[in-house]
Amino acid sequence: MSYNTITLSYENRVALLTLNRPDKRNAISFELVDEVLRALEEVEKSDAVVLVLTGAGKAFSGGLDLENLKALIGRSPEQNVKDTRTMAQLFRTIYDFPKPTVAAVNGAAIAGGTGLATLCDITIASMEAKFGYTEVRIGFIPAIVSSFLVRQVGEKQARDLLLTGRIFDAQEAYRIGLINEVVEPDRLMPRVREVVGMLLENSPISVIATKKLINSFGDHELTQQVESGVVANAQSRTTKDFHEGVTSFLEKRKPVWSGK
Numbered sequence: 001m002s003y004n005t006i007t008l009s010y011e012n013r014v015a016l017l018t019l020n021r022p023d024k025r026n027a028i029s030f031e032l033v034d035e036v037l038r039a040l041e042e043v044e045k046s047d048a049v050v051l052v053l054t055g056a057g058k059a060f061s062g063g064l065d066l067e068n069l070k071a072l073i074g075r076s077p078e079q080n081v082k083d084t085r086t087m088a089q090l091f092r093t094i095y096d097f098p099k100p101t102v103a104a105v106n107g108a109a110i111a112g113g114t115g116l117a118t119l120c121d122i123t124i125a126s127m128e129a130k131f132g133y134t135e136v137r138i139g140f141i142p143a144i145v146s147s148f149l150v151r152q153v154g155e156k157q158a159r160d161l162l163l164t165g166r167i168f169d170a171q172e173a174y175r176i177g178l179i180n181e182v183v184e185p186d187r188l189m190p191r192v193r194e195v196v197g198m199l200l201e202n203s204p205i206s207v208i209a210t211k212k213l214i215n216s217f218g219d220h221e222l223t224q225q226v227e228s229g230v231v232a233n234a235q236s237r238t239t240k241d242f243h244e245g246v247t248s249f250l251e252k253r254k255p256v257w258s259g260k
Contacts, residue, residue: 054104
């Protein structure tokens, strides 16, 4: 299977999925979302036992692609729901992926990029990595990822990160339990390979069963929360603040919020 925005390779029972738009800081485009979903389906059917997710170049993923962001203005309510549901499917597919997943966060992982990085089973980040749920800065709602984040770090921490939209470093992400380890940049992939080695030593069927059990905890509640997030996200795109946020971001100026 061929891909334009990602690469997928296999070695020693390990699948390596790399977001491959380094000139765009691996920005999340509609095409990239579709290709990651197809790649995940391919890996699930393959003989690979572990999936590693990383980014090409200096960034893991800088968030939504600017051209796609521009295209969101003026979309129909039906298209807004469809777009949002596709992103929810991507996050849920990574979170529920039957095989163990390891994220190697080599640089900035912002907005949707933070979601991709932190929904893997194990997230190891370079000291140079940055994170941030920056949606509120441009009139968005971090609706889909919020239900996962509350589960990961607790409501109080989630409120801080989601309401301020601030950027935070890998050390803070580790301190609040959002990621598992922080390493020096030149130790990132060697450490990932060490962790992958530990996973490969275990019974594949036991690991899959353990993941399935963990994912079953609160599954019904999570499904309801994600669906509520889809509706909230789609509705937020109809506001004047959303239009102003996107326009001001593209024009590289401060937004003037109307609160409507």
